[in-house]
Amino acid sequence: MGKAFSDDVLRSIRERIDLVELVGAYVALKRTGRNAVGLCPFHADKRPSFTVSPSKQLFHCFGCGAGGDLFRFVMQRESIGFPEAVQLLARKAGIPLPDRAEDGVDRRRQALYDIHAAAADHFRRKLSGRGGEAARRYLHERRLAPETLEAFGLGYAASSWDDLSAALLAKGWTAAQLEEAGVIVPRASGGGWYDRFRHRVICPIRDVHRNVVAFGGRVLDDTLPKYLNSPDTPIFNKGRHLFGLDRAREAVASTGTLVVVEGYFDVMATHQAGCVNVVATLGTALTPAHLDAIRRLVTRVVLVFDPDPAGVRAALRTVDLFTPLDLRVDVASLPGGKDPDRLVVEEGADAFRAVLEASRPLIAFVLDQMAPPGDYRSVDAKKAAAARAIPVLAALANAIERDHYRGWLADRLQVSDASLRDALAGHRSRDRSGAEGVRRAPPARPLAPSSPRPRAELVVAAALVQGRLGLGRVRALGTSAFTDPVLREVAELVCSSAASEGPLDASPASASTVWALAEGREDAARAIAELAVFGWADEEADKEVDDCVTEMEIRCLDVRMQDITRTITELELKAERVIELQQEQHRLKQAIERLREAKQVPARAVGG
Ligand SMILES: [Zn+2]
Structure with missing residues (x-):
């Protein structure tokens, strides 16, 4: 594939990361036979069109035609290039990448992740070390158990202007890098900088891949601002990230329900109490980007809010976001102005569960307000x-x-x-007619125009890509037996990939190898992904493949037959012409002889 990364690195990533698991961070997938299906993350999908083949490690959407391997999925989903996708997946897989000094963008993102990891580590050590007593006491008062602090990686930012920055600068990062990561703030005048987080409990904010991408800091007393978050950076967007989604994901996948609260202490308290499908927005209202991150993971969202006028207004604002989505949205009102954290601490987990159970549809709530x-x-x-x-x-x-x-x-x-x-x-x-503006889901991208492919060729190509068919028979047939140019290209790629792997003529090629070979050939690459998830009626599959190869063989022989017939007809026509010409030749010969005889008779008479 790319020249910048060795095949070893790419192979290790493929070995360690399961595409089904990776896609599961964005889409709730259900197993159907060999494949897993869910709502497509690349178009407004109403019924599951997005298909992942666990055995082939490829995906394909029957709605919009998107398809590819794990790198392609991450590139498309995160809107990043191939190098960034490799970096992201390598980090997830714990595979170190060689430094790539020639590529500034890569190093920049990498540095941001590394700085956050190092800072999270620093904060965590500060919490357990000397100077962390006040923060430990504060967290104890908030009834957070040591296991919870450990699980969420809580830390403490020392009461100092440069405790963190001094430590990170000593590790070799520059002030400019720390500023881009948002952990230091340049002074308004006189130059220099200072630590953004000081004397605060620090809560690391993670993306769905569990990388620390930002921090939230809470004061230990009543100082303002009570909460302080990292600014948006190239790896963090507060309108897109949900706190706790990395930990809530499994519970959400099994229950289908996601509970949205407002603060990270609410998330930690409810998780500790056993409600692990709870996430929080980060100081913003729900945005379309949030919904985009969750709407394929869940079937139901419960918004937990204060029933005060501000809370009601916030709930009303979300109506426009949800109504076009056909997603069940309930609202749960908290009693007596308590936030979920206080409710759980003071009245127990059951009180919070009761609040959730008393939730009612958002639309009923809103109409009741109207x-x-x-x-x-x-x-x-x-x-x-x-x-x-x-x-x-x-x-x-x-x-x-x-x-x-x-x-x-x-x-x-x-x-x-x-x-x-x-x-x-x-x-x-x-x-x-446009008199009222209502937010609508974006329309699906149209399918790439393509003529229907011959069924037999589709089946045989799918069998080739899925390794159901040895190459011997196809080689004997010849790839020219494929009349569809894209399928022919795929068949050629499969045959050539097996040739480069060894002399075993009948060995099936691996789909991901074929996919890798198709780099830069957009149509073939898409077709390979589509073929990798081609569905079979299982008990009939081998017979169907066999029948289809036979059908192609018959068609090839048929084509040859027609060729011969045509040639024979041509030759027969020519033969008739030959006979005509022979007859004419014969007539001409006779005519010449007659003329010669006529010329010679008088001469002979004179001489005789
Ligand atoms: Zn799609």
């Missing part, structure tokens, strides 16, 4: 409430849900269902 219980006998009251509630109903993606809540609203406002239906239809047609 049309609160009250007196709707006057026409003005009906109209005002309907005007608030109808845009919410109109934005619902699911028709059954829309119907259900329309009925509810008609009941509450004491109007007929038909009149609401009319009002809703009027709103929706205005909406479609």
Whole structure:
């Protein structure tokens, strides 16, 4: 593959990282026979089109045509180049990469990860060492167990302007690198810099690959700001990362439910209490990028919030984000202004579970705010409430849900269902003409235009890529037997990959080797990924492959037959022409002889 990384490095990464596991960080996958399927992370997928082959370590989307191996997945998902993808996966696999001084961008990202890892280590040692007493006492008061502190990697930033920066500079990083990582802040005047986090409990923020990418710091007293987060950097975006998602992922995969709270202490307290499907936003409201990170992992989201006016406004703002997604969203209100952390500490895990169980659909909550219980006998009251509630109903993606809540609203406002239906239809047609702006999921990318491929060739190529078919028979057949140019290219790649691996004529090629060979050939690479997840009716598969090879053999022989027939016809036509010409030749010969005889008769008479 790329020249910058040795084949050994790429092979080790492939050996240590499972594509199903990797994709699982972004998409909830279900096993179906040989493959695993889920909602595509690359287009607005309504039913699972995204297929991963565990045995081939390749993915393919039947919706948008995206496909490839683990490097391609990371490149596309993280919008990064091949070198960055290799770095990311190597780090995940614990494989050291040689320094690549010639490539500034790579080293820059690498340095950011390394600085965060070193800083997290530094903070952790400070918490357990001398000077960490106050922080330890504080965490103890918040009832966080030593195992929880260990699991989340908590630390302490010393009460000093340069404790961390001095340690990191001594390890060889420059002030510019530390500034880009966000751990130091340049002084407003006079030059120099100082540590961003001072005398705070430090909570490392990790990405789904468990790399530390930022820090959150909390004061030990009532100093402001109470919470301080790292700024956005090339490896951290607070509108995209969710605290605790790396730890919540497995629980989320098994329950399908993700609980969203506001603070990292809420996450730690609830995880400690056994609710491990809880994550937190990092000082922002939920964003479309957050939803993009979770909507393929979960089927249900529970938003936990304060039922105060600010909390209600925040819940209302999320409606526009969720309604186009067809994802179940519930809201859970906390009693008495307590945050989840205090609730768990003071009343136990069951109190928090009870809050979650009492959750109700976001849309019901919002409509209840738009049309609160009250007196709707006057026409003005009906109209005002309907005007608030109808845009919410109109934005619902699911028709059954829309119907259900329309009925509810008609009941509450004491109007007929038909009149609401009319009002809703009027709103929706205005909406479609652009009178109202409602956020919509982006449209799916269209499929790459391609003509349908001959079924037999598809089956045989899939069998080749999946190693179901020895090469001997295909070599005898010849790759020219493939009429589809892309499938022919794939077959040629498979044959050539096996040739380069050894003399065993019948040995199946490995799909990832073939994929690697297809680098730079976009169509062939995509086709290989598609073929790798080609589905078989298992008990019939070998017979189907056999039949399809036979079909191609027959077609080849058939083509040869037609060739011969055509040639014979041509030759026969020529033969007729030969006979005609022979007859003409014969006639000419006779004519010449006649003329010669006529010329010679008088001469002979004179001489005789
Ligand atoms: Zn797709």
